[in-house]
Amino acid sequence: MSNLGKTLSSSLGKKLVMGITGLFLVSFLLVHCAVNALIFLNDGGESFNRGAEFMGTNPLIRLMEIVLFAGIIWHIVQALVLTMQNKKARSVQYAAYTGNANSKWYARSMGLLGTLILMFLIIHLKHFWVVSRMTDEITSGRETLFGEMKEVFESPVVVFLYVLSMFSLAYHLLHGFQSAFQTLGFNHKKYTPTIQKIGVIFSIVIPTLFALMPIAIYLGIIQ
Amino acid sequence: MSGNMNLTLKIWRQKNGNVQGELVTYPVKNISPDMSFLEMFDVLNEQLISEGKEPIAFDHDCREGICGMCSMFINGRAHGPKEGVTTCQLHMRSFKDGDTIVVEPWRATAFPVVKDLVVDRSAFDRVIAAGGFISANTGNSQDANALPISKFNADTAFDAAACIGCGACVATCKNASAMLFVSAKVSQLALLPQGQPERYRRVQSMVAQMDSEGFGNCTNTGACEAECPKGISISNIARMNRDYFAAKICKEEEVN
Ligand code: HEM
Numbered sequence: 005m006s007n008l009g010k011t012l013s014s015s016l017g018k019k020l021v022m023g024i025t026g027l028f029l030v031s032f033l034l035v036h037c038a039v040n041a042l043i044f045l046n047d048g049g050e051s052f053n054r055g056a057e058f059m060g061t062n063p064l065i066r067l068m069e070i071v072l073f074a075g076i077i078w079h080i081v082q083a084l085v086l087t088m089q090n091k092k093a094r095s096v097q098y099a100a101y102t103g104n105a106n107s108k109w110y111a112r113s114m115g116l117l118g119t120l121i122l123m124f125l126i127i128h129l130k131h132f133w134v135v136s137r138m139t140d141e142i143t144s145g146r147e148t149l150f151g152e153m154k155e156v157f158e159s160p161v162v163v164f165l166y167v168l169s170m171f172s173l174a175y176h177l178l179h180g181f182q183s184a185f186q187t188l189g190f191n192h193k194k195y196t197p198t199i200q201k202i203g204v205i206f207s208i209v210i211p212t213l214f215a216l217m218p219i220a221i222y223l224g225i226i227q
Numbered sequence: 228m229s230g231n232m233n234l235t236l237k238i239w240r241q242k243n244g245n246v247q248g249e250l251v252t253y254p255v256k257n258i259s260p261d262m263s264f265l266e267m268f269d270v271l272n273e274q275l276i277s278e279g280k281e282p283i284a285f286d287h288d289c290r291e292g293i294c295g296m297c298s299m300f301i302n303g304r305a306h307g308p309k310e311g312v313t314t315c316q317l318h319m320r321s322f323k324d325g326d327t328i329v330v331e332p333w334r335a336t337a338f339p340v341v342k343d344l345v346v347d348r349s350a351f352d353r354v355i356a357a358g359g360f361i362s363a364n365t366g367n368s369q370d371a372n373a374l375p376i377s378k379f380n381a382d383t384a385f386d387a388a389a390c391i392g393c394g395a396c397v398a399t400c401k402n403a404s405a406m407l408f409v410s411a412k413v414s415q416l417a418l419l420p421q422g423q424p425e426r427y428r429r430v431q432s433m434v435a436q437m438d439s440e441g442f443g444n445c446t447n448t449g450a451c452e453a454e455c456p457k458g459i460s461i462s463n464i465a466r467m468n469r470d471y472f473a474a475k476i477c478k479e480e481e482v483n
């Protein structure tokens with residue numbers, strides 16, 4: 005195996021991939037949330053549609069979209085490999101295991117939370133990405149992305165699912181954000197408390213903003 | 228005596244590594260709260276011997292919290308309910324009359340059960356043999372101040388060196404990861420001048436050995452740090468990761 009291959013297939017190498025792809029996904033969330041938050045201007049989706057059009061046509065963003073898909077897939081595949089290895093590392097389970105005494109449930113449930121996020125992602129991509137990138141609904145001008153949003157969020161079931169999924173995301177990030185820095189080797193008295201604080205704020209603010217979008221549209225607060 | 232306890236113990240019995248084991252229930256009576264957990268086991272074993280039964284095999288040596296042998300997973304926690312202690316330092320006053328106590332061996336594929344509560348922790352020895360040492364020439368001892376060491380580094384190295392290799396980190400980690408142990412052993416040398424010549428070779432070969440022993444991968448839950456009887460910090464894991472990535476990216480030393 006090549007040197008790079010050997011490094012990336014070591015335990016720490018796999019963790020490195022998890023951390024870097026995780027933080028990359030965090031940066032994506034920030035951009036995605038910022039663009040979508042334009043609907044809160046309540047201007048009939050005008051600003052949001054312009055933002056969406058920019059994201060859909062700018063060549064650099066289109067390139068990053070490919071990188072993003074690669075990043076998500078790498079994150080997921082690596083998570084799967086790690087989780088399977090970790091299961092194998094304890095072939096006989098404890099009869100009594102008091103995990104809550106020494107760690108947080110969401111830190112121990114990253115695989116489960118990630119799987120919930122993945123299930124959401126598939127539904128979410130079908131709702132918006134497929135329509136805007138795979139059909140000519142939007143490019144032909146028959147429909148706007150904001151219009152699509154209003155249509156999708158007419159269903160209370162969908163709204164409920166979106167809000168619930170944001171809880172999975174919030175808890176995934178609550179552990180993941182600071183965990184990624186620890187994995188990359190950043191642990192320092194001076195800045196680790198700050199990273200942890202930013203992590204908590206990020207994990208609450210971003211999923212809350214996302215969750216408010218379907219709620220606000222469903223309730224007709226955003227027209 | 229007043230204050231003495233009657234307890235129900237559920238203890239893992241397994242003849243050897245090739246057969247299935249099971250939890251067996253043993254009642255014990257009149258246990259003094261001043262006994263250590265291991266002394267309570269001695270009482271039980273005396274009782275089993277007098278009944279003509281096979282005593283329970285368990286590891287122990289110093290019984291003063293420094294050798295790290297006394298591996299027991301008690302009521303779902305490594306070394307039982309107290310923080311910062313080994314099993315030999317756990318006293319029966321941490322339990323109440325009538326309690327049921329489940330005692331299991333460390334569970335990790337890399338720590339196979341030898342018998343009952345005894346596991347084979349030689350995987351740790353092989354990790355150390357892979358690089359957890361310095362190569363020093365013998366001769367007269369050096370002048371004590373020949374190598375200046377900052378107070379901070381000396382203290383941090385000493386904190387890492389407090390690791391007694393008990394394996395509680397592996398036992399408690401949901402992934403059975405050995406990263407706290409390995410990172411403590413990497414750190415104690417990486418922080419000192421004597422450890423520098425082999426620093427980047429060491430971290431690579433110790434991690435490689437750790438991986439080949441079949442330990443899991445750290446997910447930073449922090450359980451190891453919370454359960455470690457010596458309070459080894461997970462900041463050591465970050466240091467190991469830094470050194471490892473630096474070695475792979477910036478250093479020429481290669482390790483197979
Ligand atoms: C937008 C979506 C996602 C974001 C922002 C995200 C972010 C992160 C971050 C920052 C980490 C910490 C990395 C580390 O500890 O080094 C992480 C870990 C993890 N992620 Fe995700 N993730 C996302 C989606 C997913 C999905 C879809 C899955 C699985 C199907 C998943 C599974 C995991 C697992 C199992 C870990 C734990 C690995 C570990 O801590 O070692 N994640 N994620």
Ligand code: FES
Nearest residue numbers: 290294295297315
């Ligand atoms: S017997 Fe030595 S640490 Fe417990």
